[in-house]
Amino acid sequence: MSSAVSAPALARTREQLATGLTRLRGGPRRLGLVPTMGALHEGHLSLVDRSLELCDATAVSIFVNPLQFGAGEDLASYPRDLEGDVRRLGERGVDLVFAPSDAEVMYPAGEPSVRVDPGPMGEGLCGRFRPGHFQGVLTVVAKLFGMIRPDVAMFGRKDLQQSVLVRRMVEDLELGVEIVTTPVIREVDGLAMSSRNAYLSRAERREASGLFQALLAARASFADGEVSAEALIRTFTAVIDRHERLSLQYVELVEPDGLTPADPPTPDTVMAAAVFCGETRLIDNVVLGGAAPSGSVRPSDASVAPGPTEGR
Ligand code: AMP
Numbered sequence: 192m193s194s195a196v197s198a199p200a201l202a203r204t205r206e207q208l209a210t211g212l213t214r215l216r217g218g219p220r221r222l223g224l225v226p227t228m229g230a231l232h233e234g235h236l237s238l239v240d241r242s243l244e245l246c247d248a249t250a251v252s253i254f255v256n257p258l259q260f261g262a263g264e265d266l267a268s269y270p271r272d273l274e275g276d277v278r279r280l281g282e283r284g285v286d287l288v289f290a291p292s293d294a295e296v297m298y299p300a301g302e303p304s305v306r307v308d309p310g311p312m313g314e315g316l317c318g319r320f321r322p323g324h325f326q327g328v329l330t331v332v333a334k335l336f337g338m339i340r341p342d343v344a345m346f347g348r349k350d351l352q353q354s355v356l357v358r359r360m361v362e363d364l365e366l367g368v369e370i371v372t373t374p375v376i377r378e379v380d381g382l383a384m385s386s387r388n389a390y391l392s393r394a395e396r397r398e399a400s401g402l403f404q405a406l407l408a409a410r411a412s413f414a415d416g417e418v419s420a421e422a423l424i425r426t427f428t429a430v431i432d433r434h435e436r437l438s439l440q441y442v443e444l445v446e447p448d449g450l451t452p453a454d455p456p457t458p459d460t461v462m463a464a465a466v467f468c469g470e471t472r473l474i475d476n477v478v479l480g481g482a483a484p485s486g487s488v489r490p491s492d493a494s495v496a497p498g499p500t501e502g503r
Contacts, residue, residue, distance in 0.1 A: 198281045203292040208338065211287045212250075220247035224341035224368075226332060229253035229290070230270035230386035231279055234376040238345040239283050241373050246343055251280055252335055253290040254297060258306075259327030270386050289339065297334065306330040307364075309356050312450050316352045316443055316463055317474065328353055329360050336368050344368050349375045349383050351463050351476045355450055375475070377403065383475045390471040398436045399468045405430035406477040409462050413479045420444050420454040423462065423479075431466060440465040440472070447478070 202208040215222060223242030227235050231253075242249040253276055260266035277288055291297050307329035309318065318325050336344070346354040358370045375383050381403035382388065382396075391399055409427040417423055424442055431437050442464040444453045453460035458480020465474045 196282050199277065199285045200287050201277055202287060202289045204296060205338075208287075208289050211289075212339065215248040215250070215286055221342045222246060222340070223249045224335065224339050224344045225249065225251045226335050226344065226346075227251060227253055228255045228269065228386065229276050230272050230389070231276045232376075232384045232386065234347060234349060234384035236279065236283060237376045238347060238373055239280065239285060241371060242343065242345050243284055245371065248286045249284075250287040250289060250339055250341065251285050252339070253288060254331070254335075256297070256327060256331040257294055258302065258330055259324050261321055261323060264321075265387070265390075270389050289335075297331070303330060303334075307333050307360060309360075312356055312359060313352070315450060316441065316445070317465060318352065320440055320465070325352065325356055329356060332357055333360065333364075333366070336366055341368055343371060345371050345373060347375065348372050349385070349475070351447075351461060352450060355448065381407070383473070385473065387471055387473070391468060395436050395469045395471065398434045399471075399473060401431060401434035401437050402464065402466050402468075402473050402475050403477075406462055406464065406475060410477055410479055413456065413458075418455045420452075420456055423456065427462065427464065436468055438467045440467060444479075 200211045200214070202211045223246030225235070225238045225242055239249060239251060253273065255266065255269050255271065257266055273290055277290075280288055306326050309325040309329055313325035332344075344357075346357055348354060354370070354372045358372070360366065361368050361370055377383055378400070380400040382400040383403065388396070388399070405427045408430045409423045412423055412426045417426070423444065427442050428439060431439050442462065444456050444460050444462050445451060446453045447459055447461045456479055458478075460479045461476050462479060463474070463476035465472060467473075
């Protein structure tokens with residue numbers, strides 16, 4: 192990289208965060224926040240780019256939040272690359288990286304006893320298989336909003352249920368943060384980018400895009416006039432079943448704002464699914480309606496066209 196790239200301020204303590212924020216707030220400026228768990232890829236960086244477009248200053252948080260991991264999940268082995276992340280964010284032009292040096296910086300009094308209850312929208316989809324996960328997510332997001340006081344925060348559509356729940360939390364609790372949801376960024380074979388893709392073996396990686404292919408098959412069937420939710424789900428599972436290393440955890444057709452079951456489905460309906468590829472859990476979703484997807488899958492792809500709550 193050229194020497195013109197300047198490093199963002201790196202805050203690892205509350206004091207450094209406060210100093211960094213005060214500097215950033217040197218006037219009536221719009222502050223954008225991109226909350227992440229690090230090991231950054233182009234999916235995360237698309238959120239950063241959106242924030243840079245929309246805001247005068249951009250902060251990125253990097254924190255592998257213990258509250259959102261269940262027993263037996265991958266908290267200890269979750270990929271971490273702070274140095275690489277800070278470099279990438281500097282190249283992009285981010286102003287502040289908040290990467291708490293340890294969990295005590297976030298939770299000085301120990302794990303919080305008061306937490307945010309996701310309510311019924313946290314019960315289906317991933318919530319059914321990851322009890323406590325969304326409570327942990329919403330609690331840390333609410334804390335980050337309190338600590339950083341952003342005007343705008345970016346969330347990826349890849350984590351559909353998370354983005355919907357954060358939006359609902361902000362509305363229900365009047366948190367005064369504008370939530371922007373951005374499309375799924377994919378590898379060229381359609382696999383949704385994820386820090387956890389690093390866990391995949393070569394053989395698994397070859398099969399991992401089967402999840403997206405299965406979603407596309409259901410989408411194509413809907414475009415051909417199939418409106419039975421059951422039939423669309425059968426089309427999806429038939430593709431998953433053809434992949435030896437993929438096993439289905441769930442697939443659901445939901446209405447995009449409230450995550451309620453969509454039967455019969457409409458063009459706005461989202462098909463959301465989780466599969467295991469070997470030991471690695473993959474999630475993805477597509478909107479059923481809209482124009483046909485193109486071969487190389489980028490954010491402009493119609494399969495990830497902004498839903499009614501996106502792009503605000
Ligand atoms: P994570 O580090 O996995 O917690 O993700 C941080 C943010 O990046 C979340 O809002 C995710 O939805 C978003 N994100 C992760 N992967 C992607 C992707 N492939 N495309 C778009 N956004 C993503």
